[in-house]
Amino acid sequence: xxxxxxxxxxxxxxxxxxxxxxxxxxxxxxxxxxxxxxxxxxxxxxxxxxxxxxxxxxxxxxxxxxxxxxxxxxxxxxxxxxxxxxxxxxxxxx
Amino acid sequence: xxxxxxxxxxxxxxxxxxxxxxxxxxxxxxxxxxxxxxxxxxxxxxxxxxxxxxxxxxxxxxxxxxxxxxxxxxxxxxxxxxxxxxxxxxxxxxxxxxxxxxxxxxxxxxxxxxxxxxxxxxxxxxxxxxxxxxxxxxxxxxxxxxxxxxxxxxxxxxxxxxxxxxxxxxxxxxxxxxxxxxxxxxxxxxxxxxxxxxxxxxxxxxxxxxxxxxxxxxxxxxxxxxxxxxxxxxxxxxxx
Numbered sequence: 045x046x047x048x049x050x051x052x053x054x055x056x057x058x059x060x061x062x063x064x065x066x067x068x069x070x071x072x073x074x075x076x077x078x079x080x081x082x083x084x085x086x087x088x089x090x091x092x093x094x095x096x097x098x099x100x101x102x103x104x105x106x107x108x109x110x111x112x113x114x115x116x117x118x119x120x121x122x123x124x125x126x127x128x129x130x131x132x133x134x135x136x137x138x
Numbered sequence: 139x140x141x142x143x144x145x146x147x148x149x150x151x152x153x154x155x156x157x158x159x160x161x162x163x164x165x166x167x168x169x170x171x172x173x174x175x176x177x178x179x180x181x182x183x184x185x186x187x188x189x190x191x192x193x194x195x196x197x198x199x200x201x202x203x204x205x206x207x208x209x210x211x212x213x214x215x216x217x218x219x220x221x222x223x224x225x226x227x228x229x230x231x232x233x234x235x236x237x238x239x240x241x242x243x244x245x246x247x248x249x250x251x252x253x254x255x256x257x258x259x260x261x262x263x264x265x266x267x268x269x270x271x272x273x274x275x276x277x278x279x280x281x282x283x284x285x286x287x288x289x290x291x292x293x294x295x296x297x298x299x300x301x302x303x304x305x306x307x308x309x310x311x312x313x314x315x316x317x318x319x320x321x322x323x324x325x326x327x328x329x330x331x332x333x334x335x336x337x338x339x340x341x342x343x344x345x346x347x348x349x350x351x352x353x354x355x356x357x358x359x360x361x362x363x364x365x366x367x368x369x370x371x372x373x374x375x376x377x378x
């Protein structure tokens with residue numbers, strides 16, 4: 045039997061209207077326990093109004109080795125930024 | 139005259155808060171360590187309210203700090219359960235579960251108290267203690283139905299602490315409410331959790347008494363107070 049509790053990634057929503065943000069990780073035996081631990085470890089100073097926990101093992105991550113092929117091609121494609129258009133004032137904040 | 143009843147409430151949270159804080163830096167997992175420290179701090183915070191009100195109503199110029207740090211064991215009015223040593227994590231969590239289960243019933247009743255200052259303290263505390271009970275119940279269940287060893291330790295913890303349950307429901311005129319009336323709700327909740335935890339409720343109803351009346355504390359309280367009180371007693375003018 046594995047001695048360590050499984051690892052969970054914790055996401056907290058700071059206030060209504062904002063999205064959940066990754067704040068860190070912790071160990072817990074199951075999802076309920078992970079929520080309780082997240083409450084105790086990450087919301088002691090009123091940091092949040094909502095908690096998500098995700099088993100770290102279920103997260104698929106991109107490989108650092110693929111950095112070149114994944115991200116470098118975007119380097120010289122400045123036209124993808126919408127900075128070449130005049131935005132009418134009436135539109136307001138974009 | 140509510141002072142003796144307020145002191146009972148405050149001494150319970152003070153002594154248990156100090157006991158639980160002894161785990162700080164020693165708990166079996168970092169997450170549990172922080173959770174225990176949070177619980178201890180909640181209890182100490184509640185102590186400031188209960189003993190603060192007691193001192194104010196007593197009108198002898200004492201404060202919550204005077205009551206906490208400048209009384210001796212025989213002046214304390216906490217339940218014998220909360221002064222019991224931490225022992226292993228199983229005993230600590232079983233003690234917490236038994237206390238939380240009583241505490242939540244007591245606070246829920248006191249939240250409706252006619253005395254608005256008492257009801258205000260209870261209403262604030264009930265939110266914290268709802269979480270305490272949820273956490274300690276889940277731990278008792280997880281360890282009770284866990285491995286052979288964790289099950290055996292939790293049953294041993296329950297057997298060891300059971301003689302201290304009865305005192306929580308003994309009552310007299312000093313109490314802020316009729317504590318005996320809380321027993322049925324406590325029993326119902328206990329049964330639910332113990333069943334899920336596959337633990338057996340001991341048959342004996344023998345109960346050690348004397349903590350809340352101050353008649354006779356266990357030998358553990360004095361040792362605990364010595365550690366807790368040494369600094370303010372050695373350096374009475376010390377401030378943060």
